[in-house]
Amino acid sequence: MADAIERALALLEDVTPLAADCGQVCDGRCCQPSADSEGMRLLPGEQELLADDGFVFKDADGGVLLTCGGRCRREMRPFMCRVFPLFPYVDGSGRVRAVYDPRSFRLCPLTRNRARVPLRRDFVRAVRRAGRILMQDTACAAFLREQSREIDDINRLLTLTDERPPIARRKLR
Ligand code: SF4
């Protein structure tokens, strides 16, 4: 289990949604602690790999939640932070795609402006590849499927998965 997670995390170590630091535009909103956030959901078995003094772990329905103080060591950031605002979505036949996570809509300007601001191709590919690696692990596969069904539920209102893949069509400078 740890091996699949480590490989998935490593794939996402250096890639970022844009060539520039998107946090400069929104003041790093996805890292700002908020009163209505219940925390970041971790992959099954991921907690054991995360060692940062600022992390607090809490058992919850369906897994472990992480809360942070808005700062962490970059190499320790969890999977969900690495793929944000995308998610490796698993469809009914088990195929993995990188899609905008509709749960990022309220927070992230990249999701809201997705038609005008394409994401880096290597980031999108890394999210998809990481998902495929995690699908080789039974517990992580169950987690991705469960999260994907949650995305389906939200997308009955917001249809972000039906749009074209979030890849840059033009070479980004
Ligand atoms: S909220 Fe979106 S745009 Fe802002 S830092 Fe996070 S991923 Fe980047």
Ligand code: SF4
């Ligand atoms: S764990 Fe790190 S990357 Fe994730 S929200 Fe907290 S500070 Fe940001």
